[in-house]
Amino acid sequence: MGNDLSRLLNHQPWREALDDCPIVLPSSVWTVDGHDRIAIYHTELITDFDIWTDAFEIAEKLGKIHSSLDQFATPNTERRWNDRLADIESALKTNTLWRAPHSKYTVGLPRLNFDYELYAKIEGSAYLLATSRTVQEHLLCSPDRLPALSNLMIVERQIARKNPSKSLDREKFLGSWLSSSPFSYRRKKALSTLLGGPWISRYHAVLLELAEAQVYGDKAMKKAANNWLTDVSRIQAHLGVLRLWKSGLWAGISGVAIGFFGWKISSFSQTTGLIVGIAGLAVAIACNAIYWAKDPDPY
DSSP: OOSHHHHHHHOHHHHHHTTTSSEEOOSEEEEETTEEEEEEOOSEEEOOOOHHHHHHHHHHHHHHHHHHHGGGOBOOOHHHHHHHHHHHHHHHTOSOOOOOOOOTTOOEEOOOOOOTTOEEEETTEEEEEOOOOOHHHHHHSOOOOEEHHHHHHHHHHHHHHHSOOOHHHHHHHHHHHHTTSOGGGGSTTTSOGGGOHHHHHHHHHHHHHHHHHHHHTOHHHHHHHHHHHTTHHHHHHHHHHHHHHHHHHHHHHHHHHHHHHHHHTTSSOHHHHHHHHHHHHHHHHHHHHHHHHTOOOOO
16 A cells, blocks of 8 residues: 555665665556555565564664665654554544654654565575555555654564564664664664653554554454553553653742742842752752653663
8 A cells, every 4th residue: 555665666866775775675566546556576585584583683774774764854743643643543442542752863764664574585684675555554544754663663563473572672672773773863862761762653563553453353463462552551650650750840940930039029038049049950950860760761
């Protein structure tokens, strides 16, 4: 569905940027009414691989691809990405509701679609195979650009369906991708759960997984996706507690303002105003430090 493949193939700057990347594009695509119908590849497919061992190599190669496309990135469009989540939640009638801000380092990339079961083998090395958009995404979502993390987490979830992931697996998978992705993607705020980060992208991937299960009537996949979604409330509860610490930052800033203006209008003596201001500043600094220190790990 969609025309992601034909756009990659026909838009020369994108295609040239991917020339030296571990990705296989189709040699030709037949498009009807703006949708790619048939794609022709000339390559050998990999059908037997070690799930998590090969996953780390795939993550590193995906980072290289994202690095090549980063020059065509568009700025953070968190409102559209959050609207996308709302559209999927509404269609699936889930009991979850999750929105997140995103840092300026989270940018939109030209659309890429991958399937973990479809990889090419070239000179003994694995290459990612560019594929078309899934049916469920076509039905539920607008054809937006997505952050690189969304792309990565969809692949991570596909792997986890075959072999449930542990925290260490997710950490190594993310680390492999970061080792070859642009430097800005590795910044603390780009990976912060408080600013979306990998967890909101995992949530997006699981929603699409649930949609796939409903489209194809896969009861096991549906159960696994719903089980994952039950933990969303736990993550959100933790984030809610952190927002209380964030409110302490503004309370401290208010204390600084009260101390200053109280002294200026002679409601406080200079000494009292200074004490109130220093106390407010200390509260603001402490609450802000705790807020960021307790940011959940991205894996």
